[in-house]
Structure formats: structure tokens, C-alpha cells
Amino acid sequence: MKTKLMAAVAVVAIMASAGVATAQTADDVAALKAQAAALKKQNQALEQRLNKIEKQQAKEQAVLARQPAPAAAAAPATAGSFVAQASNLPGQLLNGDGPLTWNGITVFGTFDTGLSYASHGAPMSGGFYAGDTYMQKFYNHAMWNMAPSGLSQTTLGIKGEEELMSGVSGVFYASTGINPQSGQLANAPGSQVANNGIPLYNQSMNIDGTRGGQPFNDQLYAGLSSKTFGQLTFGRHKTFSNDLLSTYDPAGAAYNYSPIGYSGTPVAGLGETDLGREDNTMKYRVAFPLLATGVNAHVGGMYKFASGTAGYGSTGVVGNGCGGTTYATALPCRLNDTGYQINAGAQYQALELDGVVSHFNQALTYGTLGTGTTNVLGVNQINLGNPGLAGTIADITSFMLAAKYTWNQFKFYAGYANDHYSNPNDPMGVGANTGTGDYAVITVNNTAFPNNKVLQTIWGGVKYAYDPKTEFTLAYYFLDQNSFGTAKAMATQCSGQSTKQNGACFGTTSVVSAYVDYHFTKRFDAYAGLMWSGVTGGMASGYLYTSNWAPSAGIRYTF
Secondary structure: OHHHHHHHHHHHHHHHHHHHHHHHHHHHHHHHHHHHHHHHHHHHHHHHHHHHHHHHHHHHHHHHHHOOOOHHHHOOOOHHHHHHHOOOOOOOOOOOOOOEEEOOEEEEEEEEEEEEEEEEEOOOOOOOOOOOOOOOOOOOEEEEEEOOOOOOOOEEEEEEEEEEEOOEEEEEEEEEEEOOOOOOEOEHHHHHHOOOOOOHHHOOOOOOOOOEOOOOOOEEEEEEEEOOOEEEEEEEEEOHHHHHHHHHOOOOOOOOOOHHHHOOOOOOOOOOHHHHEEEEEEEEEEEEEEOOOOEEEEEEEEEEOOOOEOOEOOOOOOOOOOOOOOOOOOOEOOOOOOEEEEEEEEEEOOEEEEEEEEEEEEEEEEEOOOOOOEOOOOOEHHHHOOOOEEEEEEEEEEEEEEEEEEEOOEEEEEEEEEEEEEOOOOOOOEOOEOOOOOOOEEEEEOOOOOOOEEEEEEEEEEEEEEEOOEEEEEEEEEEEEOOOOOHHHHHHHOOHHHHHHOOOOOEEEEEEEEEEEEEOOOOEEEEEEEEEEEEEEHHHOOOOOOEEEEEEEEEEEEO
């Protein structure tokens, strides 16, 4: 009996032990399943992050692939050649972490300011966005001044790119120029209005320009971009001639050291500065390799649609004969401010070439109004404070060629522009306004060119990278205009010293500049240099003095 009892106890103990073991095994299995589920979830999250990173890298590579290969790739790579190989595009970092980007949206900008001394200068104004380093007709006495945006226009902007389908992205770009000396938006015609009716020797800085105080006075466009088929955008664009300066001007269109960057007239604006940027335009550009040749080529085109107003004509005012008998009953003048540009270029190893052909109708150049100026109504516009300006109208045809070559620590530049002005086929009238801010013309000149005016511009220079942080630049510019006035004026005024009496006589402008640029960090640099400029003949007409030398220095921060 005792033996049976002991056997029963043993059986119960064995069964209890088996139950405990089974319970422990079930708990282990549940724990392992939970761990496996957690690991699976983490793995999915890692895969999602990896896919997102790979997609972003593919977008960045596609953007880089659309850009022309830099000439530096073909030049010997030396420690001292870094800056000489780098692009001098305003607002672009020379190296480093890259721009501020979030979800395909990039915020960028540049702050650039400094000081200058001019042997003949003028006080700064809140609207104008450059200093007094380049000779102007109203310069009168020696002075120290602010030198805003000496190397690059102070700018704030935003751009974006989003892939819509394989290989095709939607893009947009919006940027504006700001005056660091005043905090105002860049506004060249606004600076002219502020000097309406003021004698030359009392005027502050004022020159016509493409930035007229618009919220986005630089560029504002959107469109489609493809690595294979190029980029097509619509809106407000820089012209191809303006783009060309950033690459082929040795001074990179710097206001302090480049006359063709400062005024925009001879190159960027095709002879008329307001053509450097255009509203209501369509722009296309594509880059591609020429197979088996080692040449990277690009072509592009831009078309400007008519926009704005051509004003009203009056037979009672010379140059405004575009319809009507009196101002009150005059018919509107015909608006035809259309135009186009064609661009083509190529790069072979360290050599780059570019060219632009252009034609624009009804190109409008603004000027200040004289004391007591009246329009066809006979009203004194100065006394009324009307924000209007004088206007000169022309049809302009231009072409330009430029080249640069990189060799070790050196980069050489050369360029030529040829601008032909003629009286407009479609005259404009009082009230004309074609888009450079909200400024209409009070007086209009449609007959400024009895003969075609030809403005020729030649430039050249060299950059030398002393070390990876220090770069020296030397540049020379020469502008020449023919005699284009009436036969009588050319016979009596366009000879000897008397050429200064008439702006339609032949004349020249010469400019020499040199500066050094030192990069303390990726984003912060300082610069110092000198520009000398002088005018002769018809290009000196109306000038108080005919030469100016201006040392300057500044700092620039780019992000």
C-alpha cells in the first residue's frame, strides 16, 4: 500500500513538472514572437528611411547632371587652384555644407556691404543698390561712402524642385535684391524719381536699372526640368546676356569692380539696362554632350511676350506722333515690346565659349526729369510730385561672344558685345510703362537715333588663386560708341574737343579694376580693391567731371 502511494505521488510530481515546463515554453514562445514583431517593425522603418535617402540622392544627382561640367575638371588639380576653378556666381558657396534645404525647398541669400572712397562721388540714396565707384555724370566732389553689394547683390530667395515623374521635375525660383545701406528693396527708377528736377551737382545716386522695387525684383519663375530634355520656365527671368556675365566677366559682374555689372547697359541689357531682366517671358535651356568629341554643349532660347502699356500719343508733342489729335482724345499707342534671345555655348576641357543673339522692340530707358518738366497736359510734373520719368525708346539688335580658359591657378577671360540702336518702328507715348516697377514716362523721345547708334564693348581679365582661400583679379573694359546724330550736328559738334557737347558724337569709356578676395570660412569672405573709370567725347556729354578713381573694401556672407 505504501509502495502504491509513493508511486502515485511520483506520478503527480512528474505531471506537475511537465505542466510547469509547458507553461515556461509557452511564455518563451510568446516573448520571441513579440521580439520578432518588434524587429520586423524596426526593419520596415529602416527600409523606409533608406528608400527616402536614396530618392533624395537621386534627385540631387539629377540636378547636378543638368549643370554644365566645370572647366576645372580638365585642369590640373592643385591645392592652390581651388578658388580659381570655382564658379563666381553671386550667392553661390565656394565649398561647404550646401544650402538650407527642407523637403526640396531651399532658402538662400547673400549679405554684402562695405565702404569706398571716390575722387568724384555723390551721396547714396535708399533706392539705388550700388555705390559710387563707376563714373556717372552727376559725380562732383571727393567723398567717403557706403559701398553696398560690392561683389554680389545682397539677395534673399527661395527655390524648389519636386519630382513629378521619372526624370521630370517641377521647379520654381523666387528672389529679390535688398539694399543693405537702407533696408529697402532695390529700386533704380525710384532713385531717379527722387532726383527729378534737381540740378546735377545736388543729385544723389540714381541710375536706371532692371530692379524697380518689385517684391521679387530679381527673378520669379516656375516650370519643368528634365535631365534629358532641359528646363522650360515661365515668369520673370534674367536674360541670357545677363547670365553670361556671371560666368565670363572676370569680376563676376561685381558693382565695385565691373562697369558692365554696375550699369547693365552694354552687355547684360544689350545696350539698354532694363533688358537685363524681363517680365512675361518664356525661357528654355538644355545641355548635352557631343558624342565622341569630349565637348559639352548647351543651347537655349527666350521669348518676351508683350506686356504693359505703350501710352498715348499727341501730334502736338515731338516724338509722340502715335495717334490722336489731343491728349484727351488720343488713341493708345501700339504696344509691341516683344523680343527674343538665342544662346549657344560649348566647353572642351579647360576652354569655355558662349554667344548670345538678341532683338527687342520698344526698349525703354528711364531718365530723370528736368526742372519744370511738363507733359502734353501742360502740367508741371515736378511740382505735382508725379512719380514719372523721362523715357527714350529704341529697337535694339545685339550679339555677344565670350570665352574663358583655366590653366592651373589661373583663369583667363575675354568678351565682346555689339549693340545696335534704332528709332522704334512702333513709337510709344506719354504714360508708357513696360514693367520695371510701377513707373510711367512723362516725356518720351522716339527720335533719339537719326542714324543707328552702335555701342561696342570689349573686356578681358585674369583671376589668380594664390592659395585655397585667396584670389586676385585684374580686369579691363573698353566701351566705344559711333557718331549717330544728324548730319549737321556731326559736322559742327563731333570734332576735336567739342565732341563733349553732344551725346550723339563718338566717344569712349575706359575702366581698369583690381581686387583681392579672402575667404575666412566657407560662407564669409572679405575683399578690397580699386576701380578707375574715365569717359571721353560724346560719352562724356553732360558730365561734371570725366574720371573717377575709387578704392573700396567690404565683407560678404553667403548662405
